[in-house]
Amino acid sequence: MSDPRSPDEFRASFIAAALSVGLRQNGDFNGARQEGVGSFQLTQRDGMRHSTAAAFLDPLESRPNLTIMTNTDAHRVVIRNGRATGVVVEHDGRVETIGAASEVIICCGAFNTPKLLMLSGIGPETHLQALGIPTVVANDHVGAHLMDHPFYTVNFETDRPGTLFDSADRTVLRTYARERRGVLTSNIVEVGGFFSTRSGPAPDQQLLAGPAFFRDHGRRSHDKPAFMIGSSLVGSRSEGRVSLRDNDPHSAPSLRFNYFRESADMTSMVVACRLIREIAHSPSLRALTTRELDPRLGHSDADLADDVRRHVQHTYHPACTARMGAPGEGVVSPELRVHGLTALRIADASVFPSIPHGNTNAPTIMVAEKAADLIRSGF
Structure with missing residues (x-):
């Protein structure tokens, strides 16, 4: 800042x-x-916008346990027996499945996070059925409450x-x-x-x-x-x-x-x-x-x-489309875990229970920082 x-x-x-x-x-x-x-106050360094990519990814891109894939679209989360085991992606025109050794964390934003959840069978059951998508977890709050x-x-x-x-x-x-x-x-x-x-x-x-x-x-x-x-x-x-x-x-x-x-x-x-x-x-x-x-x-x-x-x-501040709340009232728990599944979390502005009375950039970074703390501590 x-x-x-x-x-x-x-x-x-x-x-x-x-x-x-x-x-x-x-x-x-x-x-x-x-x-x-x-x-x-501005999210700048030396007169230039300082993005989360510049702050968090660029300093770590040479780490052997980090792979950054650009030109890649997520198609759906792979779910087996109630557990997220990977993600189907399209990379440079080729569809492949990337497995998850521990868990999957979705950070696609308030528009594309609910899109990915619904494509994966997580969302309003009648909406999924109308599009021929098998329901894995019925949850009417997925995609709702857009603010x-x-x-x-x-x-x-x-x-x-x-x-x-x-x-x-x-x-x-x-x-x-x-x-x-x-x-x-x-x-x-x-x-x-x-x-x-x-x-x-x-x-x-x-x-x-x-x-x-x-x-x-x-x-x-x-x-x-x-x-x-x-x-x-x-x-x-x-x-x-x-x-x-x-x-x-x-x-x-x-x-x-x-x-x-x-x-x-x-x-x-x-x-x-x-x-x-x-x-x-x-x-x-x-x-x-x-x-x-x-x-x-x-x-x-x-x-x-x-x-x-x-x-x-x-103002490009969409939020709340996979909001935090109790089962039946939201999509994720306070630990950012998707209700009804294991090994699947969300860490972006879609989890806000309600929209902040201010810009969403800093609160979204806070959610990501909290997610990192939860993952490291084993919660």
């Missing part, structure tokens, strides 16, 4: 704007208090330097290459905060802002410098589902997020919409703004709710 390496005008202006509308400053979101605004953080953004044009629009500038490139500093160290959403729209143990909304144009999951661009302010519903209560399209392991799973199925979620987003514009219209940010790029028609709650539905994005 590290703090942003290069202070910029937008970050300071956003914090000043948020403070002016009544939010508190927070210098450490990972400390005792989550609520407030400030700069986010994510709905995200709504507003973009503003600016004439100030220092946004990611300048990322191709030779001076910017030279600064990053030599010093690992400057705008290219930005993670786009480098500043923000947490606030509450309803009572609860933790804030339910996360402000996300940065010196970049961001629309339609980053697939669209703008021809001038811009900045973005958005809010993510980290306290979402709505649940969706992951299911299989067919019994072909090459097919992507079917995803239904069911955003805003719980009406309280939309009520919270409407409050967040109003706060975004209140912050954007404060003097410190208006001084940077030449025009709003996403002007919305109407200001009633119904108008704002309709706009959220039409422009909602997600």
Whole structure:
């Protein structure tokens, strides 16, 4: 973890704007208090994203007891007499079975972990039967309870330097290459905060802002410098589902997020919409703004709710599709073992009983660390 390496005008202006509308400053979101605004700490080293592969796998790749297979898809877990004994995989176009001397640990993420379980006969029995997959363990919670953080953004044009629009500038490139500093160290959403729209143990909304144009999951661009302010519903209560399209392991799973199925979620987003514009219209940010790029028609709650539905994005934080819980209430035990089988565990965000009120990267690493401790200790 590290703090942003290069202070910029937008970050300071956003914090000043948020403070002016009544939010508190927070210098450490990972400390005792989550609520407030400030700069986010980043999963970076020397100005670059530091992935779990770089942190955990790269230093150990020469170990004789570790084999990393790329270009490999898992087709199903092999289960004999209630025990996971291996995995059928396709490696470079060739299907083979890899045996497990001790146990199998699934870490395919909240979309593909339930997919792999269902292809292996572990999941809702009626769904498996409809696809011609023999049921090994019937469990309606596999693929259920999908949760994510709905995200709504507003973009503003600016004439100030220092946004990611300048990322191709030779001076910017030279600064990053030599010093690992400057705008290219930005993670786009480098500043923000947490606030509450309803009572609860933790804030339910996360402000996300940065010196970049961001629309339609980053697939669209703008021809001038811009900045973005958005809010993510980290306290979402709505649940969706992951299911299989067919019994072909090459097919992507079917995803239904069911955003805003719980009406309280939309009520919270409407409050967040109003706060975004209140912050954007404060003097410190208006001084940077030449025009709003996403002007919305109407200001009633119904108008704002309709706009959220039409422009909602997600924050790539899917979770809870193989949730931890007692038999009959979840998929895995507190030791991450799949109910009804032996020698099979899951170690990814799919095991979260509910989605965290914050980003999922660090909690997922925590699950993996805990899994390693459990395996080493023999639990």
